[in-house]
Amino acid sequence: MTAPTRNGAPEAPRDEQARDALALEEIELDLFVEALNRRYGYDFRDYSRASLARRVRNLVASLDVPTVSDLTARLLHAPERLPEVIAGLSVPVSEFFRDPHVFRALKEKVFPHLASYPHITIWQAGCAHGEEVYSLAILLSEAGLYERTRIFATDISKAAIDRAREGIYPLREAPDAARRYLAAGGTHSFSAYYHARYDLMKLDEQLISRVTFAEHNLVTDGVFCEAHLVLCRNVLIYFTTPLQDRVLARFAETLVRGGFLCVGTRENLEFSLTRSKFQLVDEGARIYRLKAGA
Known part of the structure; x- marks a missing residue:
């Protein structure tokens, strides 16, 4: 009633x-x-x-x-x-060397292939505040590959891009970042890559020098480079299946033959229309490689 x-x-x-x-x-x-x-x-x-x-x-x-x-x-x-x-x-959630096993897999299974190219292009799509971009730059530097690498770091959010470009982060994040750095296969000391002042850490300018930051909308903007490696981690989970397929097709288009794609650990290509274009490189790290002729 x-x-x-x-x-x-x-x-x-x-x-x-x-x-x-x-x-x-x-x-x-x-x-x-x-x-x-x-x-x-x-x-x-x-x-x-x-x-x-x-x-x-x-x-x-x-x-x-x-x-x-x-x-x-x-x-x-x-x-x-x-x-x-x-x-x-947008969802600018990131941290240095997030999922260390992914970075270790990139270092061990992807970097040796990248080393065969005279110039390397990497696209980090959805770069958030830049922590993962600089994590990748550190490992590339230790592998002797960074000087011939150009990283395009893009995000839909101008605010996120502006913050990432600064390369300044809270110093309180350094201890956890250092532990993940070692777990990712880092061979030096994480503290060697930043300068501490007050409660902030400023990343070494050398790490920033090879990164180009830009606004880019994965939904509406097209391909702008030929990449040997594309990283787009924990972005696709916020898209519907049709949009995921469109974005993955765009990644396939931007990759050179035999190029690599790394997605988030909660994402995979198994039910994508583009799955047949890729071969699985590392299931745990969600790394795929574009097939020849795809």
Whole structure:
């Protein structure tokens, strides 16, 4: 039985109100995504809906607007707020030598092949704040390959790119980073690669010198280089399956014959339309190699 309100009018059951609120949020999300795409060219239509909804809710809270509709209106009429919106929609989560076994596998199974090229091009897609880019640079340097390498580090978020370009990180992260560095096969001391001042560490300029940072949208932007190695770790999990297929096809297009692709440890190519183009190199590290003639 529907409970009466104080003025005698019937009050909708709570579960009905919850369903109505969710339906309204879905409409608001659709309008937000459409506005972002039509106004600025950022296409989030094929992002995981649950993840997108969670991030938009966080934006509503952090920007102190009442509803998603208000967020959409602000976005449309205040273009200067776009960078913080994109930063809120991206997931800049990273750390130095994250998943050390992946970096060790790259060092042992991929670097020997890269060594056969006079010039090496690497694309780190979704570079976040740059920790993994510099981790790779350190191992390449120790392998004697960094001087002939160019790394393109891209992300959809300008804020993330700007922070990565600085190469400055909290000093409190150094001890854990040093342990992961050794587990990844590092042969020196992690402390040799940064200068500490106060509570910050600034990475050696030599590591930064071979990295080109740029904004790039995996959904809408095309191929811009021929790469011997592409790393895109823990980005595809936020895409729907059709979008994953599109992005993986783009990676196959950018790789040279026999080039390598490394994805996140929670991602794989097994159900992708591009799977037949790659051979598995290391299952645990999620490293694949483009087949000849693919």
